[in-house]
Amino acid sequence: MRAVRDILAEGMRRERLGLVRPLWHDWDDDSRDEVRRRADHLIRILSDAGVHLVQTGAPIPVAQPTSPTIVANQIYAQPDTMREVRAEAGKFSVVAVQGGVDTVEQTFSLNDVMLNAGLVLTGDPAAKTIKDLGKQLAAATEIYRLNAATVGGGK
Known part of the structure; x- marks a missing residue:
């Protein structure tokens, strides 16, 4: 151990x-x-402070997800449409689901997101040319918040 x-x-x-x-x-x-x-x-x-850390055994393996969906939210003012962040084929996708029909809005790796975030932070005008960059950054925030980075390959 x-x-x-x-x-x-x-x-x-x-x-x-x-x-x-x-x-x-x-x-x-x-x-x-x-x-x-x-x-x-x-x-x-x-x-x-009277607190002691004690190792109680080997870590329990993380169960494999039963769904590729990491998070799903209803799209504002569109009660019949959901936007999901999914792990697919070693990457992540932002998918709109309306009436059971999936439309992939974008697919990216976490490396892509980090490079794009750097463009934003440095004020690079190229950041303004990236379609739906806000969705991509918001999706990455949810991926990290829910500790799902490794589900999509971690890159």
């Missing part, structure tokens, strides 16, 4: 930075040490 401090350190890094490369298991030991020291500090703080 992995050490509690490593599990905590990986969780702290992921909470702060998101699921970024290099992934924890790809990182060399020396690079992980700074985050481990932060985890040790947090463990001491918790201990001072």
